[in-house]
Amino acid sequence: MAENKVQLTKSDRQKVCFRHQFLQGSWNYERMQNGGWCFAMIPAIKKLYTDKDDQIAALKRHLEFYNTHPYVSAPVIGVTLALEEERANGAPIDDVAIQGVKVGMMGPLAGVGDPAFWFTLRPILGALGASIALSGSIMGPLLFFFAWNIIRYAFLWYTQEFGYKVGSSIAKDLSGGLMGKVTEGASILGMFIIGSLVERWVSISFTPIVSQITQSEGAYIDWANLPAGSEGVKEALTAYSSIGATALDPVKTTTLQANLDQLIPGLAAVGLTLLVCKLLKKKVSPIVIILALFAVGIVGRLLGFM
Secondary structure: OHHHOOOOOHHHHHHHHHHHOOOOOOOEOOOEOHHHHHHHHHHHHHHHOOOHHHHHHHHHHOOOOEOOOOOOHHHHHHHHHHHHHHHHOOOOOOHHHHHHHHHHHHHHHHHHHHHHHHHHHHHHHHHHHHHHHOOOOOHHHHHHHHHHHHHHHHHHHHHHHHHHHHHHHHHHOOOOOHHHHHHHHHHHHHHHHHHHHHHHHOOOOOOOEEEEEEOOOOOOOOHHHOOOOHHHHHHHHHHHHHHOHHHHOOEEEEEHHHHHHHHOOOHHHHHHHHHHHHHHHOOOOHHHHHHHHHHHHHHHHHOOOO
16 A cells, blocks of 8 residues: 555645745636646646546646735645645545645634734845945845845745645644644634734724814914024924924814823724624625625715714
């Protein structure tokens, strides 16, 4: 039995890794990255399954919905390769288990890729390349191009290999809860990253005025009695620096948003995010949620509430 065991070679896995670079090449609104994912899996499917019907079934299995950051998708495809390999060798791994692994990992990991690559690595390399290019050197854009692609491809390959090794352990311990621990850890990390980015991504401002109080003299800038010329500008800037934005007007206006920010900054954004998550959990269509948010925003603006 061991002699007939089919196994993916390093060359097979390299072919998958190369194709995986084009994960978003056939992105669509129905199943998003499923076409690119299936395209990446083809070399492995051909190696693991010689029967045409088995190959067709595998292709259909990997045309299900899939969507995550294109780089952190590498460990997911590594785990999937290991599960497909064990399945091809007779392990009791069904379609539901393989799809469950993909879904369980793709969501949490999606929140890790953006801050790591788009918001950290790429700006750093871009700034470095731009600073060199400003001196008139061609090395600036070349540095950015080669450094970015070397780091990107190295990450794809080594995290895919890591996923492949972890996937082999999962396949040998299907009842031991290892997959649960992996997805739980990824979920915790992904939720932490997403939570920290809510303030950046979600913006809500409530405009209703809670109170208006006339400030005492000296608590605001008396624009009519400022000295002429630069002295007046200096006095105004000094007052603004020491008092703050309330120094611009003799009437101190407090809005609902200001009170919320004093209570917990970003409270409304977190509340909206949690509400959307709850609606998604109740199987409410994302399109319905998006349209509802548009409607609330437009009505709120027309009524002067937002």
